Amino acid sequence: MSIRVGILGYGNLGKGVESAIAQNDDMELKAVFTRRNPENVKVRTAGVKVLQADELSHMQDELDVLILCGGSATDLPVQTPQYASMYNVVDSFDTHARIPEHFAAVDAAAKKAGKVSLISCGWDPGMFSLNRLYANCVLPEGKDYTFWGKGVSQGHSDAVRRIEGVKDCRQYTIPVEKAVEAVRSGSNPELTTREKHTRECFVVAEEGADLAKIENEIKTMPNYFSDYDTTVHFITEEEMKRDHSGLPHGGMVIRTGVTGMEKEHKHVIEYSLKLDSNPEFTGSVIVAYARAVSRMNKEGMSGCKTVFDVAPAYLSPKSAEELRAHML
Numbered sequence: 001m002s003i004r005v006g007i008l009g010y011g012n013l014g015k016g017v018e019s020a021i022a023q024n025d026d027m028e029l030k031a032v033f034t035r036r037n038p039e040n041v042k043v044r045t046a047g048v049k050v051l052q053a054d055e056l057s058h059m060q061d062e063l064d065v066l067i068l069c070g071g072s073a074t075d076l077p078v079q080t081p082q083y084a085s086m087y088n089v090v091d092s093f094d095t096h097a098r099i100p101e102h103f104a105a106v107d108a109a110a111k112k113a114g115k116v117s118l119i120s121c122g123w124d125p126g127m128f129s130l131n132r133l134y135a136n137c138v139l140p141e142g143k144d145y146t147f148w149g150k151g152v153s154q155g156h157s158d159a160v161r162r163i164e165g166v167k168d169c170r171q172y173t174i175p176v177e178k179a180v181e182a183v184r185s186g187s188n189p190e191l192t193t194r195e196k197h198t199r200e201c202f203v204v205a206e207e208g209a210d211l212a213k214i215e216n217e218i219k220t221m222p223n224y225f226s227d228y229d230t231t232v233h234f235i236t237e238e239e240m241k242r243d244h245s246g247l248p249h250g251g252m253v254i255r256t257g258v259t260g261m262e263k264e265h266k267h268v269i270e271y272s273l274k275l276d277s278n279p280e281f282t283g284s285v286i287v288a289y290a291r292a293v294s295r296m297n298k299e300g301m302s303g304c305k306t307v308f309d310v311a312p313a314y315l316s317p318k319s320a321e322e323l324r325a326h327m328l
C-alpha cells in the first residue's frame with residue numbers, strides 16, 4: 001500500500017513537495033490543506049482536493065504523514081508542535097539558531113502522541129548538515145567551510161523590497177571563486193564574510209525614484225549588505241519577469257583535513273549542489289524523509305528526529321536486499 005501524504009501550506013515549497021510526490025510511485029498525495037479559502041488555491045495533481053486546514057483535526061486515519069510547508073519565521077514554530085500531536089510530520093524549519101528550542105517543543109508533542117516528527121529537513125539544514133557531520137567524523141582534524149549560491153536569497157530580496165522607491169528585487173548570493181579555490185587547495189584560509197560571498201541585486205524602481213539613494217541604502221544596510229561587496233542593477237519589470245523568475249540556488253560544503261602520524265597527508269571532502277529550483281529540490285529531500293518517517297513510526301518509534309537520526313536505508317523505496325546488491 002502506498003504512503004498517504006498530506007501537504008499543509010501551498011506556497012513555493014508546497015508545490016515543490018507536490019511535484020516530488022509525483023515522481024515516487026510508493027507515495028500518494030491525498031490532499032492539500034491551506035489556511036486560505038480552498039476555492040482560491042489550485043493544485044496541479046489531478047483528483048487531489050484542497051481542504052481547509054481545520055479539517056486536519058479529524059483526518060488521522062487517512063494520512064500516514066503530513067508535510068508542513070509553512071514559513072520558518074512564524075508558521076512552523078506554531079504548526080509543527082500542533083500537528084506533531086496528531087500526525088507523523090516533516091518540516092523544513094531553517095532558523096538555525098532556534099533549532100534546539102523547536103526540537104524540544106516538537107519532541108514533547110510527538111512523544112505524547114506516539115508519532116514521529118522530523119524537523120529541519122531540506123538542503124541547509126538537511127543534506128548540508130549530514131555532509132558536515134560525515135566529514136567531521138571522518139576527518140576529526142580539519143576545518144569546515146560552507147559556501148552558498150549562486151542563488152536567490154528570499155530574505156535579502158524582501159529586505160530590498162522594503163526600501164522606499166523599490167517595486168521589486170531579486171538578490172543573488174554568489175560565492176567568491178578565489179576563496180573557493182583557496183579552500184580546495186587545502187591551505188585552510190581564514191576568510192572574512194566579505195571574502196567568501198558577494199551580493200548582486202536586480203531592482204525594479206518606481207517611476208521617478210532616486211536611484212542613487214536606493215543603491216546607497218542597499219549597500220549600507222546593516223546585517224544584510226554592509227559586510228559584503230554588493231552590485232546593484234536597475235532593470236525593467238519585463239526584464240525581471242523574463243530573466244529572474246526562477247528560484248535557483250545551491251552551494252558547497254567543504255571540509256579539509258589531515259591524517260597520518262605526522263599529519264603529512266591532506267584531504268578535501270566536497271559536497272556541491274547546483275539547483276535550478278530551490279523549492280523543488282527541497283521538496284524532493286523532504287519526500288524521501290517522509291517515507292522514512294512513516295516507516296519508522298510503523299516500526300514503533302516516536303518523538304522528534306532530525307536528518308542525523310535517520311538511517312539512510314529508510315529513505316529508499318528499495319528493499320535492504322536490493323540496496324546491498326546494487327548500491328554498496
Ligand code: NDP
Nearest residue numbers: 009010011012013034035069070071072092122123124125
Ligand atoms: P512561501 O512564502 O511561498 O509559502 C509559505 C506559506 O505562505 C505557504 O505555505 C502558504 O500557506 C502561505 N501563503 C499565504 N498566501 C500565499 C499565496 N498567495 N501564495 C502562496 N502561499 C501563500 O514560502 P516557501 O514555500 O518558499 O518556503 C517555506 C519555508 O521553507 C521557508 O520559510 C524556509 O524556511 C523553508 N525552506 C527550507 C529549506 C531548507 O533547505 N531547509 C530550503 C528552502 C526553504 P497557506 O496555504 O496555508 O496559506
